[in-house]
Amino acid sequence: MIEVILSLAILVVRTSCLKSAITLLVALCGAAQAQRTVAPRALPRTAQGRPDLQGIWRPQSRAAYDLEYHAASYGVAPGRSVVDAGAIPYQPWALQKKLENYAHRKTADPLGKCYLPGVPRIMYLEYPLQIFQRADQVAILFEWSQIYRLISTNGKPPLHAGIESWMGDSRGRWEGDTLVVEVKSMNDKTWFDMTGNFHSSAMRVTERYTMQDADTIQYEAAMDDAKVFTKPWKITIPLVRQKHMDRLLEYQCQAEAEETNGAFERDDRTWYPQLAPGQQPPAPPAALPPAGPLPPVRTGANLRRIANSRQTPNGRPDLSGYYEAEPVGANYGLEKHAEDFLTPESKGALIDPPDRILPYQPWAKAERIDRELPHRGYDDPTAHCFVGGVPRSIYVPSPFQIFQTPNYVVLLFERMSWRVIPLDGRAHSPDHVRLWQGDSVGRWEGDVLVVDTTNLNGKTWLNEVGDVVSHAEHVTERFIPVDREKVIYRATVSDPLVYTKPWTIEFPLNRQSEELLEVACHEDNGDLQHLKDVRDDYRAHPTKKER
């Protein structure tokens, strides 16, 4: 701009019309000034005045294949380098190791085993991601394996510092209009891309998220790892807003792998039917009659709930925070039962039907009993570290975070999965789109958050003793805040393929001053082989009595 102004000035001066030139210069400078002030105003901003990074984004880059300039090969799209100096500044030994990694990349790439990709690799996989933002936190959700990053921007140090993990510990701060995130404590098991570019556990990553316009975030990640590189280096990748997407879907890497290689087997009784291309989805089964009136919430006399809960500026309860479900034993059976060897007791989470017995159809009751046999332990999807589904994810023995914004309630489960609940009145996804965590839509009924979930895939169990649900499952959840730290959780499940009528569970969720950690379940699953051995032994000797 300045160059243009100067050229124009020279041109005008040459015409010896100084007065006009000054007038023109003032006008041009004024225009330039206006541009500088107008551009930032064009960015969407939060109530706190920060750039509003929220939305669905996708990297515009081929960095997922190779960070450096690379030609195409079979299955590898060509791309330009996203590294500032063109090439990664490896120490000599490390370059040798990278070349070894490259030679073995087809089997050695941790992402090929569906392991957590680490930072920055997760940011430029070719899957969309969604950013949610609060004054004190930013959450980034990924379609890839439904993982997420929860980034505190409140300036406080981590509660449990120095715990090594796959995705590291991320702490953010705002520098002007740029979100700066420091990532530490990552292990040395992740790569940067498919070519074997790697780092050590000493690596620290500094990310910078700068909105360039309403639809572009400039993403930078600076890598500092004196054990592997000769100097720090950085990558720059634009993240582009995906205006045509209104929600993330799921790519459950390990589940897809095990369904393909046969390690996780289809059950036609509960799973959504496999549709051939062009085949019409089946008509849904006739719905069960609605549940009768439920007993009042078991909370004592506290009916002035809203007055006692935390509130958002628009007068809704603010449910945000770290929660643990009160351990009523739902993960060991929804009906009340005593401890049985290593299966803990369940106090019974059912409040309806009044007899607190699940209203199973005969086939499903038989299946439920069969699932308790040792050889069926392998069939529980969570034994494979797949996500828990709805409502199980709430009551597995692991905490979760509620991340609430005016338009969404997001549930982040420590056992690495998420649920996004839009509050904008939208419809569910098309019926044949089937998901592990289903498709949820929410609304406020007074101070109660009501969540309606459909589109479930029927692959999940309700707990480790095998209470049954199918793809016809329809869940209505109620989050009922009763005081500043307690939410009563209710879930009514209606599944016409499995039950004769709907049923409802209830238990408290307790907000605590804690932080989520990482559960890298599939990466460290030492149990599955044992369960598979038991299953395989049964198949080889089906008449042998199981104990």
Add this chain to the structure above:
Amino acid sequence: MIAITVLIMTATVLAHHSFTAEYDQHKPVKMTGKVTEVKFSNPHSWIYIDVESEGKVVNWALETGAANALIRRGWRKEDLPAGTVLVVDGWQARNGTPTANVNTVTFPDGKKLFAGSSNEQAKTK
């Protein structure tokens, strides 16, 4: 170390799958051995100990609680260095490998390391 062990006495083992399916209640095991490795992981941590019997050394894998539960109780894997002698009772895996779900882990002087079984969880909750 002792202060920490008292703190985590009630550390619970909550499974991500059925322990009853994996372990055999008809195969109770008792052993004394030296720690070779502690794997702090989720959904379960593992303590590996060398157990000597009839001149042979067998490395047993002992399944315990989730690393995150232990971390929140202030425990770190460095708190159980290699060479520490532990007395363990529990149940062996059904597949016959030297793997056990632990009921109790104690030091030779009888102090408990932590309650390691889901049974204990059932009693404490």
